[in-house]
Each structure stands twice: as C-alpha cells, then as structure tokens.
C-alpha cells in the first residue's frame with residue numbers, strides 16, 4: 232500500500248524549505264507534509280551560492296516583493312536565528328563616470344519606493360570601509376540589505392516548520408522519478424523509497440523544474456541554468472565589513488538587457504559582488520553564463536572577477552583563496568519566478584525560477600505559495616508570478 236500524505240514538496244533547496252516553513256505555519260497542525268530531495272537538503276544551488284539579501288527598487292511591485300521578503304528574513308532571525316544573519320547594508324561601488332551617474336538613479340528609485348539610500352563621498356566611504364582602494368570616488372549605501380548563510384537558513388526554516396507542525400517529514404536522498412496522476416489531477420509521486428499518495432505536489436526543484444514538469448506530463452517550463460563562478464578566501468582575512476557590489480551589477484544581473492538562455496556560445500560576463508562572512512572570510516562572485524548544466528569552473532571568467540574584486544579591495548590580493556566552485560541559477564525566461572498553481576494539472580504547484588535572487592526571495596515565495604494553497608489573501612500582489620503565464 233502506498234504511503235499517504237496531504238502535501239508533498241519536491242526539492243529541499245531554499246525555496247522548498249521556505250515553502251514548508253510557511254505551509255506549516257498556515258495550514259492546520261494535523262497536515263501531513265513530506266519534503267523530498269534526491270540529495271542533501273541545500274545540496275544544489277542553495278548550497279553553491281552567495282547569501283546577499285537584496286532589496287531591488289526597479290518598480291513598486293519589485294520593491295514590495297524584495298523588501299517584504301528581506302523583512303521576513305529579519306523576523307525569522309529574531310524568532311529563530313542560527314543562520315549567520317548579518318544586516319550589513321549594501322555598498323554600491325563605481326570606478327568610472329558612467330557608473331557614478333547610476334548612484335543618483337538608484338537612490339531616486341529607493342526614494343520613489345518610500346525608502347532611502349545615501350550617496351557617500353570618498354571620505355565617507357573610507358570611514359565606512361577603510362579596506363577599500365583610496366582612489367574610489369564614492370558609493371551608494373543602502374542600509375536595508377543583509378547577508379545570510381543559506382545552508383544554515385534552510386535548516387532554520389525546517390526547524391521552524393516542525394515547531395508549528397510535528398507532521399513535517401523531511402527526506403533527503405529521496406528522488407522523485409514520477410508524478411502520479413489521473414483525470415487531470417495529481418495523485419502523488421513515485422519515489423526511490425516507494426510511492427506516496429497526495430492531492431498536492433509542489434515543484435520546488437530549481438533548475439530541474441522543467442524535468443519535474445515533464446515527469447508530470449506537462450510541457451517543459453521555461454527555466455534555464457545560468458552558471459556562476461565563486462571563490463572564497465580563508466577565515467579572518469577579509470578587508471571588508473559590508474556587502475559590496477559594483478553598481479553596474481544592477482544593469483548586468485537585473486536589467487532589461489535581452490539574453491538568450493538557449494545559446495551555446497555565450498561567453499558570459501561578470502560584475503563583482505563581495506560578501507563578508509561571519510568567520511571573517513570573503514565570498515567573491517559573481518559571473519553569469521548560459522552553458523547548460525555544465526558545472527566546470529570557467530577560470531578565465533573567475534579570474535576577471537577576482538581582478539575586479541582586487542581593484543576595489545586591494546587587500547584581497549594577499550588573501551588565500553581556499554575554494555572555488557560553480558552554482559546554477561534557475562533563470563526564468565521573463566526574469567520573474569513562477570509561484571502558484573499550474574493550470575494544466577490540478578494539484579500541481581510551482582515555486583521555481585528565481586535566478587540570482589532566490590535566497591532574498593525565499594521567504595516571500597514560501598508565504599505567497601502557502602497563502603494561495605490555504606486560500607487566504609496574499610501579502611502582496613501575487614499575480615505577476617503566476618505560472619499560468621506560461622501555460623499553452
């Protein structure tokens with residue numbers, strides 16, 4: 232006989248963990264919930280990334296989405312803690328005139344959203360970050376951003392879920408290889424450990440979300456892997472205290488530039504992003520390149536990134552790099568995640584496609600998904616993220 236549950240979340244990355252946390256908070260305590268991952272919890276992208284909690288003020292909707300999520304991170308830290316939350320704020324850096332002009336634009340965007348950001352001159356920047364190059368012309372400081380260690384955050388979210396619902400079962404090393412269905416609705420999943428019957432299945436499998444959709448007899452979702460190379464220094468050697476990024480990062484990572492995720496000749500690009508770690512190390516990224524599921528290091532791109540990092544923080548030149556690796560961002564074709572029901576199959580839900588903002592957006596994603604499943608009013612307008620926009 233198949234095991235039965237009320238709800239199955241597939242994927243134990245930050246998005247699956249946030250979904251379980253918020254579902255446990257919103258649904259009745261008796262709800263039987265199973266989280267399956269074919270590997271370790273936080274063993275894929277969420278364990279191969281940076282942990283910048285980033286508020287993006289592109290427009291009112293985007294601001295509400297990111298700022299509310301970062302607020303939920305603060306609240307989780309106050310209630311629970313244990314995931315190296317560090318409210319460093321973010322310093323946007325520039326080293327040429329064109330990029331300096333972006334400070335005023337970005338500052339105005341924060342102001343238009345009812346928030347604030349401060350333009351610092353060279354002296355103020357040096358007071359805040361004495362380890363930076365002396366010739367930097369200034370920076371934009373946004374106080375609302377922070378940093379977390381995503382692997383520990385996954386654990387905190389699951390611990391929080393169990394406080395609300397003792398029936399949450401977390402199963403690492405439990406691959407899903409089939410979605411059971413009949414008459415247009417989900418019946419459960421086939422796992423390496425046997426079938427589980429459930430009326431609701433959440434696809435939170437990141438870059439593998441198109442595969443799980445296919446397993447459920449649905450069209451592939453338009454989510455593509457976008458590789459990023461990272462390096463980390465040894466402990467206690469970082470010359471920085473704040474989350475730092477080149478202001479051009481905004482254009483590069485979140486801008487409106489057209490990209491084609493299916494091309495195989497993408498040379499990639501980079502805008503530097505440096506993150507102080509609680510152990511005193513410095514995490515350095517971050518490149519972007521479409522090249523399928525390939526996770527070999529692109530030494531050339533990473534080298535360019537490290538040179539940029541040294542240009543801003545010269546002390547990094549002497550810091551030992553102790554590890555380098557590649558993570559795959561789940562890039563959605565319209566640059567917005569998919570959060571909500573899939574119209575082609577009743578009971579099938581999706582929470583995937585967060586590209587380079589999945590850590591920032593995990594709490595609001597979990598909340599919006601749980602609120603829709605519970606049938607209550609959502610915290611912010613959830614319609615821009617409905618997967619139905621990709622339904623045939």
Ligand SMILES: Cc1cc2nc3c(=O)[nH]c(=O)nc-3n(C[C@H](O)[C@H](O)[C@H](O)COP(=O)(O)OP(=O)(O)OC[C@H]3O[C@@H](n4cnc5c(N)ncnc54)[C@H](O)[C@@H]3O)c2cc1C
Nearest residue numbers: 242244246269276277280283407437459558588589590591
């Ligand atoms: C280099 C880099 C830097 C980044 N920096 C930041 C940052 O500073 N701030 C930020 O907000 N975001 C950042 N991101 C983005 C963020 O890491 C991702 O958006 C986020 O981790 C995606 O989480 P996820 O849960 O969707 O995917 P994943 O963490 O990949 O989780 C999906 C899980 O599904 C499981 N799975 C897949 N198929 C199956 C199956 N058939 N059965 C069972 N389990 C399955 C996988 O094993 C995996 O564990 C960065 C990403 C990269 C690569």
